Amino acid sequence: xxxxxxxxxxxxxxxxxxxxxxxxxxxxxxxxxxxxxxxxxxxxxxxxxxxxxxxxxxxxxxxxxxxxxxxxxxxxxxxxxxxxxxxxxxxxxxxxxxxxxxxxxxxxxxxxxxxxxxxxxxxxxxxxxxxxxxxxxxxxxxxxxxxxxxxxxxxxxxxxxxxxxxxxxxxxxxxxxxxxxxxxxxxxxxxxxxxxxxxxxxxxxxxxxxxxxxxxxxxxxxxxxxxxxxxxxxxxxxxxxxxxxxxxxxxxxxxxxxxxxxxxxxxxxxxxxxxxxxxxxxxxxxxxxxxxxxxxxxxxxxxxxxxxxxxxxxxxxxxxxxxxxxxxxxxxxxxxxxxxxxxxxxxxxxxxxxxxxxxxxxxxxxxxxxxxxxxxxxxxxxxxxxxxxxxxxxxxxxxxxxxxxxxxxxxxxxxxxxxxxxxxxxxxxxxxxxxxxxxxxxxxxxxxxxxxxxxxxxxxxxxxxxxxxxxxxxxxxxxxxxxxxxxxxxxxxxxxxxxxxxxxxxxxxxxxxxxxxxxxxxxxxxxxxxxxxxxxxxxxxxxxxxxxxxxxxxxxxxxxxxxxxxxxxxxxxxxxxxxxxxxxxxxxxxxxxxxxxxxxxxxxxxxxxxxxxxxxxxxxxxxxxxxxxxxxxxxxxxxxxxxxxxxxxxxxxxxxxxxxxxxxxxxxxxxxxxxxxxxxxxxxxxxxxxxxxxxxxxxxxxxxxxxxxxxxxxxxxxxxxxxxxxxxxxxxxxxxxxxxxxxxxxxxxxxxxxxxxxxxxxxxxxxxxxxxxxxxxxxxxxxxxxxxxxxxxxxxxxxxxxxxxxxxxxxxxxxxxxxxx
Amino acid sequence: xxxxxxxxxxxxxxxxxxxxxxxxxxxxxxxxxxxxxxxxxxxxxxxxxxxxxxxxxxxxxxxxxxxxxxxxxxxxxxxxxxxxxxxxxxxxxxxxxxxxxxxxxxxxxxxxxxxxxxxxxxxxxxxxxxxxxxxxxxxxxxxxxxxxxxx
Numbered sequence: 001x002x003x004x005x006x007x008x009x010x011x012x013x014x015x016x017x018x019x020x021x022x023x024x025x026x027x028x029x030x031x032x033x034x035x036x037x038x039x040x041x042x043x044x045x046x047x048x049x050x051x052x053x054x055x056x057x058x059x060x061x062x063x064x065x066x067x068x069x070x071x072x073x074x075x076x077x078x079x080x081x082x083x084x085x086x087x088x089x090x091x092x093x094x095x096x097x098x099x100x101x102x103x104x105x106x107x108x109x110x111x112x113x114x115x116x117x118x119x120x121x122x123x124x125x126x127x128x129x130x131x132x133x134x135x136x137x138x139x140x141x142x143x144x145x146x147x148x149x150x151x152x153x154x155x156x157x158x159x160x161x162x163x164x165x166x167x168x169x170x171x172x173x174x175x176x177x178x179x180x181x182x183x184x185x186x187x188x189x190x191x192x193x194x195x196x197x198x199x200x201x202x203x204x205x206x207x208x209x210x211x212x213x214x215x216x217x218x219x220x221x222x223x224x225x226x227x228x229x230x231x232x233x234x235x236x237x238x239x240x241x242x243x244x245x246x247x248x249x250x251x252x253x254x255x256x257x258x259x260x261x262x263x264x265x266x267x268x269x270x271x272x273x274x275x276x277x278x279x280x281x282x283x284x285x286x287x288x289x290x291x292x293x294x295x296x297x298x299x300x301x302x303x304x305x306x307x308x309x310x311x312x313x314x315x316x317x318x319x320x321x322x323x324x325x326x327x328x329x330x331x332x333x334x335x336x337x338x339x340x341x342x343x344x345x346x347x348x349x350x351x352x353x354x355x356x357x358x359x360x361x362x363x364x365x366x367x368x369x370x371x372x373x374x375x376x377x378x379x380x381x382x383x384x385x386x387x388x389x390x391x392x393x394x395x396x397x398x399x400x401x402x403x404x405x406x407x408x409x410x411x412x413x414x415x416x417x418x419x420x421x422x423x424x425x426x427x428x429x430x431x432x433x434x435x436x437x438x439x440x441x442x443x444x445x446x447x448x449x450x451x452x453x454x455x456x457x458x459x460x461x462x463x464x465x466x467x468x469x470x471x472x473x474x475x476x477x478x479x480x481x482x483x484x485x486x487x488x489x490x491x492x493x494x495x496x497x498x499x500x501x502x503x504x505x506x507x508x509x510x511x512x513x514x515x516x517x518x519x520x521x522x523x524x525x526x527x528x529x530x531x532x533x534x535x536x537x538x539x540x541x542x543x544x545x546x547x548x549x550x551x552x553x554x555x556x557x558x559x560x561x562x563x564x565x566x567x568x569x570x571x572x573x574x575x576x577x578x579x580x581x582x583x584x585x586x587x588x589x590x591x592x593x594x595x596x597x598x599x600x601x602x603x604x605x606x607x608x609x610x611x612x613x614x615x616x617x618x619x620x621x622x623x624x625x626x627x628x629x630x631x632x633x634x635x636x637x638x639x640x641x642x643x644x645x646x647x648x649x650x651x652x653x654x655x656x657x658x659x660x661x662x663x664x665x666x667x668x669x670x671x672x673x674x675x676x677x678x679x680x681x682x683x684x685x686x687x688x689x690x691x692x693x694x695x696x697x698x699x700x701x702x703x704x705x706x707x708x709x710x711x712x713x714x715x716x717x718x719x720x721x722x723x724x725x726x727x728x729x730x731x732x733x734x735x736x737x738x739x740x741x742x743x744x745x746x747x748x749x750x751x752x753x754x755x756x757x758x759x760x761x762x763x764x765x766x767x768x769x770x771x772x773x774x775x776x777x778x779x780x781x782x783x784x785x786x787x788x789x790x791x792x793x794x795x796x797x798x799x800x801x802x803x804x805x806x807x808x809x810x811x812x813x814x815x816x817x818x819x820x821x
Numbered sequence: 822x823x824x825x826x827x828x829x830x831x832x833x834x835x836x837x838x839x840x841x842x843x844x845x846x847x848x849x850x851x852x853x854x855x856x857x858x859x860x861x862x863x864x865x866x867x868x869x870x871x872x873x874x875x876x877x878x879x880x881x882x883x884x885x886x887x888x889x890x891x892x893x894x895x896x897x898x899x900x901x902x903x904x905x906x907x908x909x910x911x912x913x914x915x916x917x918x919x920x921x922x923x924x925x926x927x928x929x930x931x932x933x934x935x936x937x938x939x940x941x942x943x944x945x946x947x948x949x950x951x952x953x954x955x956x957x958x959x960x961x962x963x964x965x966x967x968x969x970x971x972x
Contacts, residue, residue, distance in 0.1 A: 754884035780880030
């Protein structure tokens with residue numbers, strides 16, 4: 001008994017001194033020596049084995065072992081149903097085999113018992129603290145089987161070995177957690193202040209990998225993490241202790257194949273005892289991890305093996321991996337494989353520990369990403385300030401042009417937005433069409449816009465969005481609030497203009513409460529828009545609002561100014577015209593009045609002798625000639641005065657008041673003769689311009705009834721006859737005639753030869769103030785109102801004035817009077 | 822005495838010519854258009870008139886199917902200041918710049934103030950408003966034997 005107690009004390013002291021998993025071997029050494037055994041093995045049942053199943057098909061694997069000749073065994077396929085050890089585990093009783101060689105129940109397939117020349121063995125069932133079953137075996141290679149006292153000792157050892165194993169595990173766990181904590185804390189201090197924080201982070205992760213590898217005694221510990229700022233949706237290898245090459249250095253969020261992929265897609269840890277028996281144990285593995293596959297990314301089947309040799313043998317390829325989670329979000333995966341020291345298998349405890357380390361890594365990585373995001377955000381804001389300055393200068397240059405084009409400003413703004421907001425790839429400005437109350441694409445940015453056929457592109461660019469109804473753009477426009485959609489595919493408001501869009505921000509383009517449109521910013525693929533993008537988009541939206549307002553206002557101002565200038569020019573022209581009209585009227589009035597007065601004075605003073613003068617139509621005295629001229633001058637004055645009065649009335653919109661009287665042939669012809677004669681007497685006789693009134697042609701008036709206001713008709717006739725003489729060349733005849741048109745209207749025709757009237761000038765000839773260039777050059781005085789007044793007089797008579805341009809040398813003006821009936 | 826009357830209104834010119842012929846027993850010649858005036862410049866250089874009675878509002882040429890296109894300043898300014906143009910042309914030539922010119926017009930002095938000021942620096946120019954009594958014209962011509970300034 002004393003001997004047992006001493007042995008147990010020694011065992012406990014040994015166990016408490018262990019801080020590595022390989023300390024188990026030390027414990028077994030201590031036990032074996034006290035049992036005078038050649039060696040000892042601590043077995044454990046492979047997790048998931050159903051010990052009640054018939055037939056029993058589970059296995060035992062070596063958790064730890066010690067032999068006097070320092071051999072190590074890495075076995076994991078001791079069948080429970082076919083071995084003495086298995087029987088002890090199943091039946092929960094010790095089994096003492098005094099002669100191993102001759103006992104057929106002893107499993108000899110692995111040959112190690114024979115090679116080690118084991119003669120006797122004893123197996124004791126063990127139950128671990130997590131409920132797992134196992135056995136503690138002792139071996140002797142001398143023909144000295146274990147006796148009853150040995151069995152008692154063994155039983156004691158078996159009863160405490162599980163607790164001691166747990167103690168070692170706890171120590172290892174605490175030590176590992178402490179070291180990982182320290183490593184992370186050092187890493188966080190470096191990350192906050194260091195310039196090369198990224199480099200230091202990778203170094204820290206490598207340190208953590210080595211810590212884990214050392215603790216779990218595995219050949220490979222690798223950490224894969226997603227850096228959503230650099231490569232969203234991709235889990236890249238950040239650190240590893242694997243000395244060889246990997247088939248994969250990154251995993252996509254969407255990938256399905258491989259153990260590591262399974263962990264990240266299912267967000268669950270995985271533990272596989274031995275990858276070498278993946279195919280053999282596939283059913284069991286798949287029942288626990290549905291759909292899992294093994295890609296052998298470390299190439300364990302071939303080149304990877306050279307890194308695993310342990311004392312010349314290949315150990316079991318144990319594997320475990322845990323997701324690095326932040327809530328439900330998978331940030332990465334940490335995995336370990338190929339233990340190189342006993343125990344060669346990762347127990348559930350190791351996986352739990354790995355999961356705990358993963359949680360610490362999650363915190364660390366999240367913090368680091370947040371710090372980087374903050375740094376990126378600060379950088380973005382600094383850059384934005386710079387960019388806004390540039391944009392303002394660009395906008396200023398554009399707005400100071402005569403016709404500012406805000407499309408260019410929008411294009412520039414979208415271009416700079418893509419440089420400020422990481423991930424912003426597909427952008428546009430939508431403005432409101434005031435008439436249709438729909439949003440339309442005013443400017444776009446990004447190659448997505450021109451993808452597809454020309455028809456698709458056209459339809460996309462010309463799409464409009466109603467302000468009524470369920471659409472994100474309408475919602476933003478109406479509320480004036482920025483909207484962030486992290487995943488448009490999950491948002492019912494997304495209109496689906498593009499496929500392949502991940503995130504979207506819509507910001508209103510406005511000034512104060514006045515809204516003009518919206519700014520759309522989209523990311524594609526797995527790229528997420530940074531959190532601060534929403535604030536930036538809001539700011540840019542307001543900036544675009546200012547530019548749009550300014551551009552519109554400036555354009556309106558330019559237009560107003562242009563209209564003002566045009567109006568000023570027209571007013572100036574009108575003023576000029578009016579000045580000319582007044583000067584001309586003064587000339588036309590003053591001249592004849594002066595002359596008439598002078599001639600009357602001369603006649604009264606009888607300054608010149610009364611001589612006879614030859615005229616076309618006979619001889620008259622010079623006195624009569626003077627009187628006739630005076631009559632002509634007075635007639636001209638009267639005509640010009642009346643024209644002036646009509647000009648004033650018509651300019652005010654007043655229609656001439658008519659007093660109709662029947663037109664008589666004799667009256668009309670006499671009137672025409674007098675008018676023509678008066679005109680003739682006022683022109684230089686050397687010009688030899690004569691006239692002819694076709695009296696016969698006016699006889700039609702005897703047969704038909706035509707009424708007119710005689711005063712106004714006389715005025716009209718005086719105007720057109722005056723024109724005819726004024727524009728006649730030397731030695732020509734002014735012809736005056738009458739008649740009926742095909743529609744029974746009575747016409748008076750006056751035609752002359754001289755200054756031509758071009759056909760294209762005919763419509764303008766009745767415009768107020770208009771005179772052709774040729775007319776201005778050949779007559780001098782004239783306000784351009786004569787025909788305009790004639791036109792209005794005839795309109796008042798519901799008649800017309802017909803102007804026939806110069807054909808065959810003659811220009812004709814016809815007054816048309818409708819029948820009184 | 823040789824008086825040139827530049828006046829496009831026949832009756833007005835007739836009155837003036839009759840009066841001046843009677844008063845001065847002068848050789849009175851009439852020109853009725855600006856074109857005719859310009860075409861006669863060489864003649865004026867060779868045989869300058871003693872005085873020119875110049876209407877201000879003067880047509881370019883007589884009506885005709887074929888019209889000579891006037892120079893740019895005539896097209897731009899029109900007939901309203903033709904007499905001023907003709908006077909300036911006289912002022913530009915050594916042989917004619919000394920000829921006194923009476924701007925005989927219905928236009929007021931204030932209508933022509935700037936042009937008169939400019940012309941007076943280079944020529945003897947008198948402004949006379951047309952009245953029914955043409956004695957003032959006669960008096961003005963008589964007064965040209967003494968040094969004159971524009972009135």
